[in-house]
Amino acid sequence: MEIIDKDLQSIQQVRTLIAKAKKAQQEFSKFSQEKVDRVVENMVRASEREAVRLAKMAHEETGFGKWQDKVVKNKFASRVVYNNIKDMKTVGIINDDKDKKVMEVAVPVGVIAGLIPSTNPTSTVMYKSIIALKAGNAIVFSPHPSAKNCIIETVKILNEAAVEAGAPDGIIGAMTILSMEGTNELMKHKDIALILATGGEAMVKAAYSSGNPALGVGPGNGPAFIEKSADIPLAVKRIVDSQTFDNGVICASEQSIVVESCIKDKVIEELKRQNVYFLSREQSEKLGKFILRANGTMNPQIVGKSAQVLAQLAGISIPEYTKVLISEQTTVSKKNPYSREKLTPILAFYCEENWEAACDRCIELLMNEGKGHTLIIHSNNEEIIKKFALTKPVSRILVNTPGALGGIGGATNLVPALTLGCGAVGGSATSDNVGPVNLLNIRRMAYGVRELEDIKASVNAESQSSCESSNLSEDYVQNIVKTIMDKLNK
Incomplete structure (x- = not known):
């Protein structure tokens, strides 16, 4: 009988999950705001129904914390997070400034890689799935080995709830054959648009070193x-x-x-x-x-x-x-x-x-x-x-x-979240409590409001004003204006 190494099986599974998620996300990206919100709301309801069972699973598997408090975290990560984002516009035109003539359009990033810790396993899966799909994305998870079973079960529940509400199957997935090689493949794969990393310092550093964009959090103290x-x-x-x-x-x-x-x-x-x-x-x-x-x-x-x-x-x-x-x-x-x-x-x-x-x-x-x-x-x-x-x-x-x-x-x-950015000083790409807005690209459409002549006149006037207020010599100012005009005319 042919024996395939676990690391190879893990890598192949990741590739299959990403391909399925990419196809699902391409379909999901065409959903209206109403349809997206219907999917997310059904995920929240499923999370609430299973909050106690999943909390007990997490406690039994990891030995961390108290299952009663994990119930609270599960409900926080689903209902409280949802209540904060349910009215948020994340599809199509999200802002249209008629005065400045700038329009903003929400664009999903695509397939997200989610790294899940053992400390808050089920609640973090709920939270990341909800904000990812609210922003029109798919997500594939790499579970922590110490919390594998409760994470995989949570993913199963959420994907089924999403599909039940009309989302394509595979919009939420998880590795079940765990290996470092598989997780590296997940982070480095060309079809991963963003890594959402919550876990140990080494894992977060690996996410930032993957070559793909990443939002990670460092340790607290x-x-x-x-x-x-x-x-x-x-x-x-x-x-x-x-x-x-x-x-x-x-x-x-x-x-x-x-x-x-x-x-x-x-x-x-x-x-x-x-x-x-x-x-x-x-x-x-x-x-x-x-x-x-x-x-x-x-x-x-x-x-x-x-x-x-x-x-x-x-x-x-x-x-x-x-x-x-x-x-x-x-x-x-x-x-x-x-x-x-x-x-x-x-x-x-x-x-x-x-x-x-x-x-x-x-x-x-x-x-x-x-x-x-x-x-x-x-x-x-x-x-x-x-x-x-x-x-x-x-x-x-x-x-x-x-x-x-x-x-x-x-x-x-503060924004309800279980991924807390540490800013540049902490080696993170954001200082936010991460929400759907962090998982969107914003496409901006801007109408022209000035012609070249207007720009030249404005620059000239500003330079003259600056000169007068600074008591600079006339020759000096003329040299500044000439330099600016030469650059504009090139």
């Missing part, structure tokens, strides 16, 4: 600064809410707390009152050994685990009621695991002399890891809040809200 004017009990409550929601697997969740020395004791007292456990130095060292692997990357064993499981893993004893573990730290480095992204209920705790020093510490944490992503500030001092907004190297500054839920647009009015 959001510090939460509690400024002295903050409502301390409420600030702590929000941080605990964020850390315990699905056991902290959302990348916008807080990874450290930074406080001013004048309120240190009050914050520590409140953290303890709200069932946050301060590790001793010995306990911190034991747990720290499990946070990072030998290669310096996050240990998947800790991701999305409860405080009790983390304590058992490290062989330390903590109270049964503990919700979050916290370690007092004074340094920031790649080798200090507490100053890195952890995606589990573990926080670092830093105390600084004043808000300026706290500001510097937050920047240091972000530049260590997570630059371009998210920062959280709890304060009632608008002046300090504004100064933070002006100086921090992040795309999202969240004020008086839980980081995880605020970053994705659940507790804030």
